[in-house]
Amino acid sequence: MTIHPEGWRKSSRSGQRTSCVEVGRVADGAAVRDTKDRSAGYFTTTGTQWTTFIDAVKSNRFD
Structure with missing residues (x-):
């Protein structure tokens, strides 16, 4: 089965930076x-x- 993510988004906190990740549904x-x-x-x-x-991100587990 092939998965086709939709609605790719980059965080608004990333601004114009290019070293980011995008999340799709x-x-x-x-x-x-x-x-x-x-x-x-x-x-x-x-x-x-x-x-x-x-x-985990929201609770600062990775800080």
């Missing part, structure tokens, strides 16, 4: 790719994995 989760090298592909996560990651 997939049926049950998210897809992530590098804005500098979109042709390199992307990886996908499940909805649970994505929610866990976002919660």
Whole structure:
């Protein structure tokens, strides 16, 4: 099965920088790719994995 992410978005906090990631929607989760090298592909996560990651970012777990 081929997954086709839709609605790619870059964070508004990235401004005009090019060293960022973009997030796209997939049926049950998210897809992530590098804005500098979109042709390199992307990886996908499940909805649970994505929610866990976002919660960790918001709670400063990676600081």
